Amino acid sequence: MIIPPVTCKIPNIKCSVSNPLPILHKSYQPGDLVIAGIMSQIYIFFNSIDFQTCPSNDLFDDMVQFSPSWTYRASLELLSTYGRYIPNYKCDLQNNPVAVIGGSNSEVCLHMATILSIYKIPQLIYGSAPVGKMKTEAAFYQQMFPNIDHQYEGILKLLLHFRWTWTGVLTVNDENGDRFIQSVVPKFILRGICFDFIERFPTITYSSGFTDMVTDGLKTFNIAMRSTVNVLLIHGEIDTMPLLRAFPDMSKYEDIPMKAKGKVWIMTIQMDFTSLPFQGDQDIDFLHGALSFAIHSEEVLGFQEFFQTRNAILEKEDGFMKVYWEKAFECYFPDSEGNMQDGNICTGEEKLETLPGSIFHTSMTGHSYSIYNAVYAVAHALHDAHSSQFKFRTIMDGGWLKFWNQQVWKLSHLVRSSIFNNSAGEKVYFNQNGELESAFDIMNWVTFANQSILQVRVGRIDPQARSGKQFTIHEDAIVWPSRFNQALPLSLCNDKCHLGYSRTKKEGEPFCCYDCLPCPEGKISNQKDMDDCLQCPEDQYPNHAQDSCIPKVITFLSYEEALGMTLAILALSFTFIAALVLGIFVKHQDTPIVKANNRNLTYTLLIFLLLSFLCALLFIGQPKTLTCLLRQTAFGIIFTVAVSCVLAKTTIVVLAFMATMPGSRMRKWLGKRLAVSIVLGSSLIQTTICTVWLSTSTPFPDFNMHSVVEEIILECNEGSVTMFYCVLGFMGLLATVSFCVAFLARKLPDSFNEAKFITFSMLVFCSVWLTFVPTYLSTRGKYMVAVEIFSILASSAGLLSCIFSPKLYIIVLRPELNNKEQLRRTKQ
Structure with missing residues (x-):
């Protein structure tokens, strides 16, 4: 480090600073660990003539080290008579130090303070502050080093x-x-x-x-x-x-x-x-x-010109310059006795700027800039002390120097409170802790x-x-x-997790070492190295790469799409067929086959089968409040009436056969009352269930955000799933009873006996609705509605085809069989 000269503001006082640079070296063999370092210390003395450096000493041993013992010795030399090392004794009033600038190493500062703080000598530290400084020592610290x-x-x-x-x-x-x-x-x-x-x-x-x-x-x-x-x-x-x-x-x-x-x-x-x-x-x-x-440092004017004038021969008082010159230029100076050594002789004309940059910096370093500011801080503090009124009274008595020898400890406060601009134009000041604000x-x-x-x-x-x-x-x-290759270096334990992945801790590794796992279904990661995946908002869903969310599409079973259109056509087609069958039966209402097994029940069954086909249309299209109210209740009541008609027809067949037996009392149960009782009783029970349902948990249009990942399903919320399955359960009960009664009557002798056809129709009906339950529960979105529509159409079509197709065959294609003689012949 080289520090340019500092001009004092104290009248008649010349200030100069030279800094020793001991270059410590030990010869080594190939393979040895090279241990080397540079120790830089500046001790500033104040007297009537100069700021001077401490005398040069052999402050290094064969090994390079910042030895506490040498630091203690150098500190004690400052307190001894110049040129005579007698610890704690001073035989003159000259060369009394008022401040010491030291540093480069926190250990040097610490050991230096151990001695100098006893004598309350202000110390300006240009290296890092020592760790173990005590409060008594800290009072004399001024750090040319920020916090x-x-x-x-x-x-x-x-x-x-x-x-x-x-x-x-x-x-x-x-x-x-x-x-x-x-x-x-x-x-x-x-x-x-x-x-x-x-x-x-x-x-x-x-x-x-x-x-x-x-x-x-x-x-x-x-x-x-x-x-x-x-x-x-x-x-x-x-x-x-x-x-x-x-x-x-x-x-x-x-x-x-x-x-x-x-x-x-x-x-x-x-x-x-x-x-x-x-x-x-x-x-x-x-x-x-x-x-x-x-x-932070600024370029000091005149610094380049100053270091180019440095000369080890001319600057004899700088004890370390000669040592440095010999080491840097690999030459030697003859000793005082003229003894010569092998090698090049130093001429003093060597130029520092010719040294490689790895040996000598031609620009001011941060540490040098700190020393430069430290010298200015001491100079300004002395100037302030000299300018104060009580100093003038002391000078009048001719005791200014003597006074400062006794009051030197006060300089610490003046240095700490000094604020000035250095020659580089930068403001220099300390905080309350004695640290440079920079x-x-x-x-x-x-x-x-x-x-x-x-x-x-x-x-x-x-x-x-x-x-x-x-x-x-x-x-x-x-x-x-x-x-x-001029790309930003990366320093990671492992590659970053890509979008769509989250990181998970590796056992036994530091926390920044992790594995990357794909985000679970329904979550995304839109940044690299995410700790956890994010859940998309309810109205959005993850894309295929799981790195962003896509808005969900609102959907329902509409007439415009193929599935809805197909089901609507089927419903209308079956409705037309049911109406056609009803018309044929009405046209041939006086024929024996129509009159058999209660003609009114037949008309009622056909009408409600027709309504069941039309009921399927309530499930297609955008759900609204009215359609949600009518969907399940209309379906439940209509199907209950239809199934109860089948049950009534089956019951009448069984009772009619039993009534033909000698001594039977079943004749009194035959007639319209029984059929009406069965149909109205069953319908009343189902209507009661639906009424309770509508009064307690009314179905309503709702957005289903979760059943389908990519869609928002606009559907009818049933309100109460329990009531829905109660409606289905009651219909299932009626169908089961009808199936059992028809199964028992399937072998009764009669040309127009419907028991066999009712048995098969109930088998189809029960099979459809037994299959409906697991299928309905396993589907999502609008396909749940499609499953229910298909079940309504399939079960209704099964009843229509199984019960009425044999009769239509006779009525339309074999009218010769539709007569009483055929009925009597069969009974015989």
Whole structure:
């Protein structure tokens, strides 16, 4: 990181900042896990001349690490005499720090605060805040870092926006990683994000644990690369990137499929692109198409010109610049004694802009921008302190510096309350918790063959924006990994369920892994990945694919359709035949065959058979209130009269035969009274049943939404199914009695004996209506009406044909048999 110079607003005070970049490196053998990182710390001192950095020290061991011991030591050095490390002793009034800017790693901030907070020294943190900070320490924190929860909400919105529900997590193995897993991951799960794996980066340890570290790293890398997820969330720190860059090299030495180039890496704001010089030749193509979060930053005027003037020889006070220069350009400077080493000698004329993008960024990073704002925040706070009235009274006594040495803790409040615009024109201020109020940028990483990296801003998370504008993303500007051929990557446990299917949980798998099952009959799914199928409205039904609802057609048995027309023609035809038979019988009413077995019963039976055929027409056409009232009641009464006439005729035949026996008393039962009693009694009972039916549960026109899937049936609701079957049951009882009586009289000797024909007619009648019940119950819609019409016509036609066709044969074709001599001859 390089920070341009800051101009103070304090009279006669020159301000300058240089930032150390210790490049930590250990030689390694092929196959070793590369462990590397960059530690960046700026400690700002205040005196009458300069802001200065702390003196350079050997702050690294053979292994790269952010060691607590070195952080404690560096913090104590700030409190000691310049150049003399005597903990807790200060032998002069010079180089007294009034603020410390530190960070890059939450552990560094935490260990730094342990020492500096005791002395109430204000601290500006440009990395993520430490997890375990206490209230006493927090009072001296100013975070150049927005509330981290906003970042996590942004990551969640990003995953949901692209529907990346199947992800993996790699996190640092520290308290920040624990907090992320325990607090953030459950929130993601509640919003529909599930994780194939949650793994930790190997812990950087001393060389004694190097083997275990490599083993853990290989295990983690193997899990990540073999996973089916296409999106990986990297929750790390700034020192995580060099470790992440080491992952692709592992595939060269282990049997691990190299799929890193085909995955979308989502990196948190705590990370930044850092690398080691020996990583300059490593492939960075696996970062192509990655997405990262960064503190919102603007281009700082003069920054490009500033970093091009950096020179390790001229800037001798910058202790880390020399170290970085040697590592970056792979050269060395002779030591103070002129000792030479093998290799290239650094001339100081090397240019930072010539370094590969994988080694040195030529643009200001988010962390650098935070440090830049931190320096400005301290400068503005000091300016405000210098301008206050009580400071002037102190200066008059010549004790301004001495006063600040004693009151430096008050600077925290001034920094927290400062509001200013930096040189980039951006407003900088803190909230009541000491956190920088700022937005987050979503950056898209584009890599090139020359090892350079371009970070393109493709989105933004702005908690201060109005509702609906807090999250923005420009999909068309995003460059995806090459594997996806610039199509939106999908990251799902399995393919989405298509329309017409719903998903069901797989046992033993994460909740976003599921099977797809077809929607049950009558339901649809009109979106992909529906948890359950939807029921269509009552007036609609599912289409064949079960992905949409179609309006149902209102239907009824009409005269216009073939079935209704056919039944109407049959009804009218049978009515004509019945009328014709009645006419023939009336014409030949004085003949013996007509007079036999009660001529009036014959006429009554024919009339009601004719009415039964016409009754069928009530069932055809659009149901209305009147037709619904008459349908079943007229049918029941008409058929009752007809069947009771048959019963009366059968009874008279039996009684007439019994009356011819010597000494029989049956003669007194013969005559019209018996027939009238049977017909009127039966009709009265059926009429009573129908009256009760109409008075208690009146039939009415109704829309049947459910019997037929694709149709709305306009039908007559019977009101009471029980009463309907009572009507049918009474008719069945009469028919059964008639059949039994006729069956007993079938062998009585008489030329005009109707018992045989009545037996057969009742057999046909009962068969039709016994078949009607199951058929009626198994059909739906208008076909139920058609079944009832067919049963009415078939049973009536059976009575008409079986009873009257033999008589018509004699009357029309064999009139010679229609005489009394034939009757007497038969009786003899």
